[in-house]
Amino acid sequence: MNSTSSTLNALLIGVIVVAIMFFAREVLLPLALAGILSFMLAPLVRGLQRLRLPRPLAVVVVVLIAFAAIFGLGRVLARQVATLAGDLPKYQDTISKKIDSLRGAGEGDAALERAQVVLGQLDKEIVGAHGTGQKETVAPVAPVPGIRLIPVEVHEPSGGPLQTLISLINPLLGPLATTMLIIVFIIFILIQREDLRDRLIRLVGTTDIPHMTAALDDAGRRLSRLFLTQLAINSCFGAAIGLGLWQIGVPSAFVWGVLAGILRFVPFIGAVLGLVFPLILAISASPGWSMALWTVALFAALEGLTGQVIEPVFEGRTTGLTPVAIILAATFWAWIWGPIGLVLATPLTVILVVLGRHVEGLKFFDILLGDQPALSESEALYQRILAHDPIEAVEHAKAFMTAHSLSQYCDRVVKPALQLARKDADRGALEGEVLEGFHKTFQSLFADIAHEHWILRREKRADKEGRPGSLPIVHADQLTGRWASSAPFVSIGCHDCLDEAAATVIATLAETHGLPARVEKPQSLTAAELDKLDLSGAALICVSCLDLRTPARIQYAARRVRMKAPDAKLMLGLWTATDEAVLSSLTQAVNADYALATFHEAAASIIEEATGNLPSREGSRKSATAEDRAPIGTPKLVGGSAE
Template sequence: MALPLIMYEAERMADDSGPAERRPAVVTAAETPGLSGLLTLAVAVVVVAGLYLGRTVLIPITLAVLLSFLLAPIVNLLRRIHLGRVLSVIVAVLLALTVILALGGLIGIQIAGLAQDVPKYASTIRTKLDTVQGFATSRLNLVMRGLGQPVETRSQMQPKTPNAGGQQKPMQVEVQQPEPTPMQIAERVIAPIVDPLSTTAIVVIVAIFVLLQREDLRDRLIRLFGSSDLHRTTAAMNDAARRLSRYFLTQLGINAAFGVITGTGLLLIGVPSPLLWGIIGLLLRFVPYIGAPLAAVLPLALAAAVSPGWSMVAWTGGLYVVTEAVMGQVVEPLLYGHSTGLSPFSVVVSATFWTWLWGPIGLILSTPLTLCLVVLGRHVERLEFLDVILGDRPALTPVESFYQRMLAGDPDEARDQAEVLLRERPLSSYYDEVALKGLQLAANDAARGVLTEVQLGKIKSSMQELIDDLDEHDDKDPDAKESLEGASAALSRSEQDLPRHPPPGKVAEDALAPGWRGGAPVLCIAGRGVLDEAAASMLSQLLHKSGLKARVLQHEAASRLRIGSLDGEGVSMVCLCYLDLDGTPSHLRYMLRRLRQRLPAAKLLVGLWPVEQAILTDDRLRAAVGADVYISSLREAVEACLEAARTEVQPIAA
């Protein structure tokens, strides 16, 4: 009597008629700032201060390094045709200087020709100002008369001169400056251009040395920052060089197209000196945000001065607005894609920061400098926060994002994410790679006791709403049109890297074994976890889409007290769904024993999603549990059910 009693007590204790009791969470106390954090903060302050105080030296060097990145592809091309290192660098630099001087000469010639017509333009501007002033005065008179106030005429508004009768006119005094000496004239002319010329000379000389000593400088930087990890350091430098070169060349091409389009448009509109405004538009568009509006100011003013009407001004403004909108919203996203690796937020913040630090030059250099910081954050572990804050990669993986939406009780956003992902993958692949793994995160938090009952209920209800919403999607590979739409849906890199598994397929009813054709041949029973019912519901939905009818039961339906009332008519397969199975699964073994006694003809399938492969390959665990089929994904579960449904059961000979 003792042995059966002990076995009965063990089965009663192992049997779970409800969710397992959650362990209380162990929350560690907040740590005080350590020496490492304080040193990091001190280093950051010192670096920012050094960048500000040393801007006179650092700005030319930075410009030279960035110019070398821009000229590096040209140097490489010249070296491929066997010009040699030194000659290739000299030719590339001379080519760049020739382009710069040619642009400067064109700008000077255009400005000189435009200056001759300034008096004529000034009279047109005065006429328009008088027209605008007269219109404004007439409107003001109408308003004042409506208010019953007296209206002053222009003669009344002019200051009254005192009666000059009997008073002498004041004597006019003229102060003459002495004629400037030749030295003073030379100082006035040369002084404003000395500083730009010296800066340009420094930039060119440093750029030449950087291009000549690229390999040596690279080796020295590797030795300085990462000789212990050559692979990571080399990858970081190659990534930075590739991104910067691509950014500069693409930006140069886009800005050149902007200048050509605006210059051609101004020529057709009739604005004088269209070549000048095209070149200025090309150059000013390198300035983020304000470059294009600044490039449009002078052409708009000139259009107002040339034409007596306002049609030319309207056409000029429309030309700049449409061209900048197309370039900024269509062309740049199409050409850049994710090549720069910067988020829109980081572009705004970096422009503000570098402008404060280095002035207008900092605004121009803000994007490439921030790009270098992002690349540094992607390859240096201690600087990873730079990539998180400034980079375009999402801070959360698709699985973490799914769990966050479930935790927030927002199934609508979860459905939006699912709709985008389902354009490139079947429903079963989305459930396996995102939904089940997100529920596993929730199950882990529930086991640690960090989720309240309210949060668990919110996750459970949100998950059921999502499953109901996705019932309209078939479990099939998307066609070419849907895949094209999905490719243009701005998927993040982590979303694009999600595995894609082919769907299990679908079976016709006449291809099923006789025992699988009526009723609901598959019984999906949830585990004892709070969220196991969601996994069972997803499996049941996929089985329906594959041609097999199934129904879902809660864990209590197979408990020791209620197993006798379990309706097993027409059941050919029983699927047990567990999101988490920790420790010795004695409760699972006893549940399978009860199900075999209740449904002797049905096959038993155990799903552990996700699960370590060691659990599925452990022969001792298999023998202890005693199931017929073990799977680790919903797709495998559907395939196992389809394989069993197609197999004809041979009658046993008497």
């Protein structure tokens, strides 16, 4: 009930926040613009402060310079647009000729005919807008018998100077008020940056002020660097587009360059939107098709260079958003705030993701929108096994093993996945058919992973490259004593199929390094099955256990193993042990020869026992090149493992 109430409360709060953002956009939109611009201008303010300039003066200077540049750019754009509007009728003949040529290539095309008619009507409307001062003649209405017409006089209201002034100023009040509001917001945000930070810390919580302060400062620096980098890259992109279009001969190239730079803030489709208008104008202004083709080539080349070379070098992964998150963010902000929201979508979403990484209450933003993996490698492996879909897990394992050894993969990924399974089994979430299905899928999956490791090891040997943490391969002539038998290493699970899965892992490691091994089920240690268990040829027996809460169960299994194979050495694989005290106490309790908590150390100890050569484990970890020099056999496990 509490969980349901919390979910409903969260949904209600989300709906209220979205409604406020929609209906209060007249205020929130200038505030958002001011926030983004303040991130961009903050480094410049800090630079002036380093020159001993007081902060208020530095803020005013930077804001004045920034908005002077914006207003100057807007004035030039207005002139260019006005010139372009006056030149549009000149291109009507060119469009008509191209339509005629296309119609000649395929006569009977009604769509082209309709396009020509529409363009003709557009031309008449444009000419009429610039009219010659002639009045339209209206045909007199014929009198209707029996109806007397009453003359009506229409007088224009006399407007005084004040009314005229109001009519001129009224359309400018909205944009002017918004601009002034943005300027005021920026000035106060930059001047009171530390005060706003402290208030945010107070709002979030004061339990860890040092870390929260460092996190917010780091977030501010990262966002400032990101937005400045994007501004610089998009400005250079727009400048290059403008120069290129001017060289090609597209009219009003300056306008399209500025528009391309601005639209590039729109994710994915910004460059395409920036191409549409200059492409239409290139088709209209040139009698041939070369100008249009050069325009498309210019946009394709510059976007490819910017997106694939420049941005990865200067930005890297600084956005921290997944492609799906960028698309969803663009859709949401465009719905809330229109075209300006489309331009601000990426910066605003980046701010939410950065806050989500540092503020626990906003963590869901980082999970939903951030580019960090939602699950760790071990969690992803566990989930794939539960879903009975091991293909993706095999690919992840293959990618991991290109730079690491199989034993490291077992310790860093497989062991935590088995620990997650152990926890779920202990609380009753993994039992019965689900647990059995997990065990079967795990055995099949790990056999595939071992086979991929064999293939990768062969490729590494051909390339003469070693991997850190690799263990040496044992040849048949290196085996000593009882290790020359058919199955000198036996791996047994202590209690259930999860312990058997861990036993499969260590047996696989032994086989992939040249040592014959077999896996026995935990049921073989019960009184009913113990007589059937044959351990006569075993040189080393490993008892694997993931549940250390009941040491008596481990001691019981160890006693049964000692009774069946008194001459074999005993290894305890306590894969969830976290300290040496647990290993030491259980070793003394059962008089074991080894008690280890990592698969790498266990595999190294098995190799040392098999060869009769007991170097330090540190030396065994460094023998990476020995694995590449040794011939490779195909691993084979008891219990359905793949060749």
